[in-house]
Structure formats: C-alpha cells, structure tokens
Amino acid sequence: MLRRALLATAIATPAVAQAPWAPARPIRLIAPYPPGGGVDTTSRLLSVPMGAFLGQPVVVENRGGAGGSIGAGELARSAPDGQTIMIDAMAHTVNQYLIRGLAFDYATAFAPVSQVVVLPQILAVNPRHCPAKTVQEFVAWARPRAASLSYGSSGNATAAHLAAALFLNRAGLEMTHVPYRGGTPALQDLLGGNIAFVFGTVSSTLQLVRDGQLVALGVSTAQRIAPLPDVPTIAEQGFDGFELNEWNGLYASAGTPAPIVQRLYEAARHALADATVRQRLDTLGALPIGTDPAVFARYLAEQRALMQRLVHDARIEVG
Incomplete structure (x- = not known):
C-alpha cells in the first residue's frame, strides 16, 4: 500500500510542479508616463486580454515623470513576484546615460519579458x-x-x-x-x-x-x-544596418522566477494575437512583435550599447 502511495505521489508531483503560475490578486501594470501617450495606449490595449489570460485583472497605473524613471523606480522597488509589471518605451535604454543620480540600474533592475510593439x-x-x-x-x-x-x-x-x-x-x-x-x-x-x-x-x-x-x-x-x-x-x-524606432517593452522586477516571466510573456503574446488589439495597433502605425524574454534581453543589450555611443557622439543632454 505504501509503495502504491509513493508511486502515486511520484507520478503526481511533476504535474503539480509544471502547473502554470497564476497571480494571487490583480496585477499592477505601471505605465511610467502620463495618460494619453503611446505607452499608456499600449498598456491599456494589452491589459484586458492579458488579464483574461491570467485570470486576474491587469490594472494600469500611470506613474509619469523624469522621462519615465519615476515609474521605472517603482517597479525596481517591487517584489519579484509578477504582481507588479511595467510597459516602458525606448527611454528604458537611454535614460541611464542621460539622468544622473538614479537609484537603480536600468540594466540590472528588471527582468525583460517581451518587446511588445515597434513604432516605425x-x-x-x-x-x-x-x-x-x-x-x-x-x-x-x-x-x-x-x-x-x-x-x-x-x-x-x-x-x-x-x-x-x-x-x-x-x-x-x-x-x-x-x-x-x-x-x-x-x-x-x-x-x-x-x-x-x-x-x-x-x-x-x-x-x-x-x-x-x-x-x-x-x-x-x-x-x-x-x-x-x-x-x-x-x-x-546606403546606410547599412540603420534601424532606430520607438518601441514598447514589458518588464517584471529583477529576480522574478522564470516560470512567472514565461507566463507573463504568454499573456502578452495572447493579447497581441487579439483581433481588436491588432486592429487598434494598425491604426496607430504600431507593429505587434512579442519577442520572447531571451530575445528581448539580447535586444536590450544591443540597444544600450548603441544609445551609449549615440548620446556621447551626438552630445545629447537633458535639462
């Protein structure tokens, strides 16, 4: 009898371990810019189908200011449990070269989830x-x-x-x-x-x-x-390799477990496949992308290297 019980437990355990993560309460989706802008629009478009996929509402919270760094700082201080996430723009890869005294490092404070849209x-x-x-x-x-x-x-x-x-x-x-x-x-x-x-x-x-x-x-x-x-x-x-677009990406806080990041990525992909979302993105001139976390992480590293050189060469400063 004991052998049968142990065998049953051994068979059941992998199924439990592989169960997808589900949020315990509504998810905060930080849009680190004021209402009405591109990131706010993307956030609100994706929030409803993402919430339906995850089984909990995804609530957009605008935390604008300082080129997006105030909202980003809010996510950087959040627990790595997937309950607080953020959609940010390309400032995510340039702010660290423009804003002095940041309390966090854009390169290490976040877990990349997906590049969701590109705006040519x-x-x-x-x-x-x-x-x-x-x-x-x-x-x-x-x-x-x-x-x-x-x-x-x-x-x-x-x-x-x-x-x-x-x-x-x-x-x-x-x-x-x-x-x-x-x-x-x-x-x-x-x-x-x-x-x-x-x-x-x-x-x-x-x-x-x-x-x-x-x-x-x-x-x-x-x-x-x-x-x-x-x-x-x-x-x-004649400008081989030239590519520089506005884009929006989805992030969790650093240290978020990989299964949670994966589930958030799947939710974003689900939202981007929604016909209403795609139609609205088309009217905005935005291209749905939905890269996976590893691809997005590589893209961010490439963009940071490009932004660092560009800010230096073009002598770009913010007041």
Whole structure:
C-alpha cells in the first residue's frame, strides 16, 4: 500500500510542479508616463486580454515623470513576484546615460519579458523647400548648406531625436536640433519650411505624405512597412544596418522566477494575437512583435550599447 502511495505521489508531483503560475490578486501594470501617450495606449490595449489570460485583472497605473524613471523606480522597488509589471518605451535604454543620480540600474533592475510593439518612423521633408526624393539626394542637397539647416524632433532624447542624430552621424552632417513639445508642432514647422526634416511616427506623418504635403525619403525599420510599401528603408539607401524606432517593452522586477516571466510573456503574446488589439495597433502605425524574454534581453543589450555611443557622439543632454 505504501509503495502504491509513493508511486502515486511520484507520478503526481511533476504535474503539480509544471502547473502554470497564476497571480494571487490583480496585477499592477505601471505605465511610467502620463495618460494619453503611446505607452499608456499600449498598456491599456494589452491589459484586458492579458488579464483574461491570467485570470486576474491587469490594472494600469500611470506613474509619469523624469522621462519615465519615476515609474521605472517603482517597479525596481517591487517584489519579484509578477504582481507588479511595467510597459516602458525606448527611454528604458537611454535614460541611464542621460539622468544622473538614479537609484537603480536600468540594466540590472528588471527582468525583460517581451518587446511588445515597434513604432516605425518616417524620415520626411517638405517638397516645397527640399527637392530630394531619396535619402542620398537629401544628403547631397543638405551637405553644402548644413550649417544653416536645422531639424526638428518631438523632444530632446526622444526616438525622433535619436533617430535623426544617428542619421546625421552616419551621413557625416551636422545640423542644429530644434526640440518641440511633441511631434505635431515639429511637423507644423516642417510644413512651414522652418526646419529641414523630421523623423515622424506613422500615425502623425502618413496622411501628410499621402496628401503630398510631405515626402517620405525612407523608413527607420529594418524592412519596409505595409502603409508605404514603395518607400525604401534608410538601410537600403546606403546606410547599412540603420534601424532606430520607438518601441514598447514589458518588464517584471529583477529576480522574478522564470516560470512567472514565461507566463507573463504568454499573456502578452495572447493579447497581441487579439483581433481588436491588432486592429487598434494598425491604426496607430504600431507593429505587434512579442519577442520572447531571451530575445528581448539580447535586444536590450544591443540597444544600450548603441544609445551609449549615440548620446556621447551626438552630445545629447537633458535639462
């Protein structure tokens, strides 16, 4: 009888050990920026289907300020139990080179779960002021007049600024950077002929391109994007390996057990497969990605190395 009981226990134990993690209470999903922005939108889109998958509500909590570092610090101080998670933007890989006195290390304080979406950028010019139709034509046009040209971005150290800085660095050009409070004012000044180019998001720039008010010279992704299939990537036009997009990633706190990280990743993948979520992401010009934790961790390491060089070479600072 005892042998049978021990055998039954031995057979049952692996099944119990392999049972997927389930949260004990509602999950806090920190969006480390104010309501209404890209990270907030992504967080709210994914929260409902993730909650349905995990069996507990996923509640978005906006903790904005200091370029996302206040909300990130909240996660860094949280218990590694999967009950508090965060969706952050590409500032996650650049803040450590811009913000002094951080109480945590972005490279070690978090457990990468998944890169959830990528938001491509469009290199755009005003055809009334610049005759270029390709990236190479723009470089040839800009080179003799670069000292008098400026470019705009949605703000200092944003994806638009970093993409432009990388592009100018690779092209061997120097121009004055004009940071705006958002992408819309930058596009307005581009339409007014006050700046030479911008890197704009698909959602803000695409219709202006389709209307002929702006010309899309290239896109910042590794492959062409569906809304502009005839516009080549910047990498295709003599800038091998060029890729710098805005993106959002999902994180737990460092030390979170691998089975919990895996379950959170599965929940994110489930959410990204939802038809309503994909339709909404499409209208925002966002590409669902859903990389696994190991792939995302490698991507973060590559991005940190790129951001460190770029911040140094372009002398980027925040006030």
